[in-house]
Amino acid sequence: MRAFAYARPTSLEEALDVLKRPGALPLAGGTDLTTLLKDEVIEPEMLVSLADVADLRGVEHRGSVVHIGAMTPLAELIESADELGLDAVTQAAREIRAPQMLSVGTVGGELCQRPRCWYFRSGFGLLAMQGGRSMVPEGDNRYHAILGSGPAYFVNPSSLAPALSALGARVVVASTQGERRVLIEDLYQVPLREDQSEFSLADGELVVAVEVPTPDGPSGAVSSSYEVRPRTTLDWPLATASVAVTTDSANVVTRAKVVLGHVAPRPWVDLGAGEALVGRELDASAAAGAGAAAASGAKPLSKNAYKVRLAQVATKRAVLKLAAREETA
Amino acid sequence: MADYSWPAPGTHQTLGRRLSRLDGPVKATGAAKYSYDKALPGMLHGKMLTCPHAHARIVALDVSGARSMPGVRAVRVIQDVGSEIQWAHDEIVAVAAVSEDIARDALRAVRVEYEVLEHYVIEEDPNGTFEKKEPQERSQGDPDAGFASATTVVERELAIPQIAHMCLEAHGQVAEWQGDEVTVWASTQGVSTLPQQFVDGGLETKAANVRIRCDYMGGGFGAKFSPDRWGIVGAQLAKDAGAPVKMFLDRDQEVAVAGSRPSTFAKIRAGATADGKLVAWESETWGSGGRPGTGAVPVPYVFNVPNQRKKHTSVPTHLQSSRAWRAPNHPQACFLTMATLDDVAAELAMDPLDFVLANLELTGRFEATYREQLEIAAERTGWRERWRPRTEFDDGPLQRGLGLSLHTWGGRGHQSRCDVAVNPDGSVEARIGTQDLGTGTRTVIAMVLAETFGLEIDQVTVRMGDSRFPQSGPSGGSSTVGGVTGSTRRAAMDALREVFTRVAPMLEAEPETLVARGGRIEVDGDSTRSMTWQEAASRIGAVAVTVGGRNPGRGKLNDSGVGGVQIADVTVDIETGVTRVNKLLAIQDCGLVVNEKLAESQIYSGLIMGVGYALFEELIADPHSGRLLNADMEFYRLAGIGDVGTLEAVLMQGPEHQERGVIGLGEPPVISPGAALSNAVANAIGHRVPRLPMTPERVLETLMAAEAAEALEEKA
Structure with missing residues (x-):
């Protein structure tokens, strides 16, 4: 770990002001950042702790949205999301499992963690380029992307992003210039060059909140998430799927959004799987149909063809959860 | 002359009791306080610069930047210009400084130029190796006649990769000199043997001046028998600096250089007669324990098949030299053998328990032990009622399976x-x-x-x-x-x-x-x-x-030679490939049980490590860089307590066991889990997952290959 300056502002204005400095990074729960520092993957000039910025924490209704402060701990998010019926979010967050991560980790930090790609973490860079070629296609790519067209093959590491994206959530991004809102999936971009970031944030911009349309509002949806991972305890997912649907009085799906996680450099909004659900009753057959439609166009690498199947199974099972919910309702 | 014995069976006061461990x-x-926890006044922190390349030659080295850095108290060059580096993370320079951060800064100030040489780290294809070794061949009986007499012959390609020891307490020590005498608080499996090894390793003193201490220790598993380079250089830095030096490996170093178990790849043929008698075995194996390659594992394991032909090739790679890993060579041999036998039984449409019983005479000395243990194991798991052939399935994606395995060990x-x-x-x-x-x-x-x-x-x-x-x-x-x-x-x-x-x-x-x-x-x-x-x-x-x-001495206080039987009960999700262990049962003899609770605890630990290498653990090397991609505890997965299922240990006890005296129990329980779990998964999904660990991707790949083969068959 290299030496760095440390700031602990007490207001958002102050924080945004300090974050303008070159080489400054925000520090939330630190569960990922400290690992990156210790492994010398990043070497920031300054860390700006957000722990004392009170405005950034908490979950509350604000008009037609649920406002989730970026510094809300994951454990608190689980409780609130459960009460508010944001099932896809609750379920996705619960799969994070480790009590330590849930207590210390925050919503903003979870969304802004860096890819777990082992080439990136070994210091080969986000694109893992050597001699003008990515090391990933001919390397060990068992956990890499099956969707997207390169040159980035890492997968988006967030567990929350697919769930929030399925629910149509936006992140509130702030800087000294003001605030803007972007869809969760647009918080991320696919870097084309090594000097590009996987986030669409400009210098000095900070994720300060997430806004989720309230499920009981006019566009209210039911939602679910399903995750496949090797171990029962703390582990990275191999693939996830989050599904949000609205249904009419006959239980026929009128709108559906399916978002896959851990299959592409961004949360993967799966239009095909979503379309497969529209006009269908929520049942096992619709689940199978959505599963079969998911991850179409996938181009697996040499060692990750199995992930196509996992993405499909996760989609099917996420829909099955909704079908089961309809049955018991 | 006095005689020495244990109290007669039935008269023990303390032996055999379920006492909790004193510590x-x-x-x-x-x-x-573990050696890692040792903190002495004025203690310096040692760190080592390691090579980022799997194979390279040092062409230039300049440590002056480190030497002149404030807070740095000693610098030692471990490998100098001209040295050929044979694996990534091999040690080049060591420093001792007043803080860990300064030590790391000092390493960054060291200038090393490498001539990067070609490397080879993926031994799956043995032809790629840089150093061809002569295969060792052995045979017994008449293999050709044996196969000719077989009515069923099964051919398999199986593999078990290199894994790590992953001691929770990393390798290392704190060394403190007082005059000519040095005390080393080490994390070691050999306090008595280390002093001479320090001297043999180049520490400039007499063995009599080296004192080793190790009060508590966080795991060794066979990886902590020597002082290692970091031990010698740590003590040297302490001498140079005139202050105690703490030198423990970082986790990535620990995984990359401080302990691995050799891999084995195998092409196996096994033949049996229609009545289920094993008559022939042929195997071509190769594997690597890093730079030195590795010797043959003892296949066929436990069952001395009358006709055998075996060929083994050692394959050197540019990875660390392997170390003894709990029951060296046995888990690999056990998996290769028991998985093959299980497949022969399936081919014969026999219950594997019957198949094993039909061939038990091939096990020699422990035939009676195994017979008794198999009976207990079958009874405890309800094998006779619950086992079903691989061709029968439950509705839905969750499939349950049972698998069994046998093992043996010495333990004198x-x-x-x-x-x-x-x-x-x-x-x-x-x-x-x-x-x-x-x-x-x-x-x-x-x-x-x-x-x-x-x-x-x-x-x-x-x-x-x-x-x-x-x-x-x-x-x-x-x-x-x-x-x-x-x-x-x-x-x-x-x-x-x-x-x-x-x-x-x-x-x-x-x-x-x-x-x-x-x-x-x-x-x-x-x-x-x-x-x-x-x-x-x-x-x-x-x-x-x-x-x-x-x-040893007069009187019979200990003995050697045990047999063990294990049964695994798993549920596999055939849509996700995720395997969950429902139960692992171990039946084990170990002579006189000194402490029943601790003996059971030893078995549990073996089973937990067994679940680890059966389902999760694998060292993954990158073909391009030659470096390990998972030298961490994130993608080098250890089994968590939620992953191991119900563990059940049954110790064979009674006068006939007590009269044998004490027999070591550390190793035998870790031998069978890989095989038993592999057989249980095969029983659950109807196909052999040919490689450990049986990760979701391997299970799915096995099922997808089987689907493709079936589709091809239907077409034809």
């Missing part, structure tokens, strides 16, 4: 010496140069003292983990418990006889008629003539009675 509370509360006690002292105040103390790897050695020694002197375990003291104490062998090969109980028992019996001799006149009895029992010394058969232990001790005079004991 449990201090470990649970953190009061126990090593050379050991122990001093036992009885003090006039009645306190009893053992001093022994052994170490407790976390297995309960300390507790076991205390129990032998308590048994012998008729005392409670809290009335005796065990001093260990110090090379100044009488020498005991390194803890490997499940040799410790047999060794230390042998030396302790002999010393304790002699000390007790000495006490008897001194107090016999007061009891108006011959010394030979006295016994120590329940905190008293009494005439055997006449409890009216007795005195308390305290009183007896007070009569021995002003000086303690101190007696040395050794193992």
Whole structure:
């Protein structure tokens, strides 16, 4: 770990002001950042702790949205999301499992963690380029992307992003210039060059909140998430799927959004799987149909063809959860 | 001459009891200080610069930037210009500084230029190796005639990768000099053997000046028998700097250089007759334990198939040299053999339990043991009612399966010496140069003292983990418990006889008629003539009675050779490939059980490690860079407590086992889980997952390949 300056502002204005400095990074729960520092993957000039910025924490209704402060701990998010019926979010967050991560980790930090790609973490860079070629296609790519067209093959590491994206959530991004809102999936971009970031944030911009349309509002949806991972305890997912649907009085799906996680450099909004659900009753057959439609166009690498199947199974099972919910309702 | 034995079966006072380990509370509360925890006044922090390339030559090296950095107290070049580096993370330069951060900064200031050389790290294709080794070939009987007589022949390609030891306490030590003498607090499996090894390794002093301490230890598993380069250089830096130096490996170094188990890849043919008799075995195996390659594993395992032809090729790679990993070579051989036999049984449409029973005569010495254990195992798991052929499935994606495996091990006690002292105040103390790897050695020694002197375990003291104490062998090969109980028992019996001799006149009895029992010394058969232990001790005079004991020695106190049977019960989700262990059952003999609870604990630990290498663990090397991609605890997955299912240990007990004396138990339980779990998964999904670990991707790949083969068949 290299030496760095440390700031602990007490207001958002102050924080945004300090974050303008070159080489400054925000520090939330630190569960990922400290690992990156210790492994010398990043070497920031300054860390700006957000722990004392009170405005950034908490979950509350604000008009037609649920406002989730970026510094809300994951454990608190689980409780609130459960009460508010944001099932896809609750379920996705619960799969994070480790009590330590849930207590210390925050919503903003979870969304802004860096890819777990082992080439990136070994210091080969986000694109893992050597001699003008990515090391990933001919390397060990068992956990890499099956969707997207390169040159980035890492997968988006967030567990929350697919769930929030399925629910149509936006992140509130702030800087000294003001605030803007972007869809969760647009918080991320696919870097084309090594000097590009996987986030669409400009210098000095900070994720300060997430806004989720309230499920009981006019566009209210039911939602679910399903995750496949090797171990029962703390582990990275191999693939996830989050599904949000609205249904009419006959239980026929009128709108559906399916978002896959851990299959592409961004949360993967799966239009095909979503379309497969529209006009269908929520049942096992619709689940199978959505599963079969998911991850179409996938181009697996040499060692990750199995992930196509996992993405499909996760989609099917996420829909099955909704079908089961309809049955018991 | 006095004779030495254990009390007759049925007369034990302490042996066999379910006592909690003595160091449990201090470990649970953190009061126990491991070598890693050692903090001395003025202690410096050592760090090592390692090579980022798997194969390279050092062409230039400049450490002046490190030497001149404020806070840096000593710098040593480990490998200089001209050295050829054979694996990534090999050590180049070591520094000692007043803080860890400064030590790391100093390493960054070192300038090294490498000539990067071609590397080879993926031994799956043995033809790519840079150093072709002659295959070793062996055969017995008439393999061709054997296969000709077989009605069923199964061909398999199986593999088990290199895995890590992943000790929670990394390798390393704290070294402190006082004049010419150095004390090293090491995390080691051999306190008594390390002093000479430090000298042999280049430390400029005499073995007599090296003192090793190791009070508590966070795992060794076969990876901590030597001082290693970091041990030598750590002590050298301490000497150079004139201050204690702490040098422990970082996790990535720990994984990359401090312990791996060799891989084995195999092409196997096995033949059996229609009545289920194994008649022929042919195998071509290769594998790697890093730079030195690796020798053949003992296949076919346990079953001495009459006709065999075997060929093994050692494949050197640019990875660390492997180290002994709990039961070296046995888990690999067990998996290759038991998986193949299980597939032969499936091909014959036989219950694998019947198939094993039909071939049990091939197991030799332990045939009767296995037969009894198989009966117990079948009974405990309801095998006869619950087992079903691979061709039968449940509805839905969750499929349940059962698998079994057999194993064997030695476990004879090593050379050991122990001093036992009885003090006039009645306190009893053992001093022994052994170490407790976390297995309960300390507790076991205390129990032998308590048994012998008729005392409670809290009335005796065990001093260990110090090379100044009488020498005991390194803890490997499940040799410790047999060794230390042998030396302790002999010393304790002699000390007790000495006490008897001194107090016999007061009891108006011959010394030979006295016994120590329940905190008293009494005439055997006449409890009216007795005195308390305290009183007896007070009569021995002003000086303690101190007696040395050794193992091996007269009398039968330990033995070697065990058999074990394990059954795994799993549920596999055939849509996700995720395997969950419902239950692992181990039936194990180990002679005289010193402490039932600790013995069971040893078995549980073997089963947990077994689930780890069966389902999760694998060292993954990058073909391009030659570096490990998962030298961490994130993608090198260890089994968590939620992943291991219900563990059940059954110890074979009774007079016939007790009469054998003590046999080591550290290794045998870890041998079978890979095979038993692989067989259970095959039973659940109908196909063999040919490679460990059986990760979701491997299970799915197996199922997808089977689907593709079926589709092709339908087309044709």
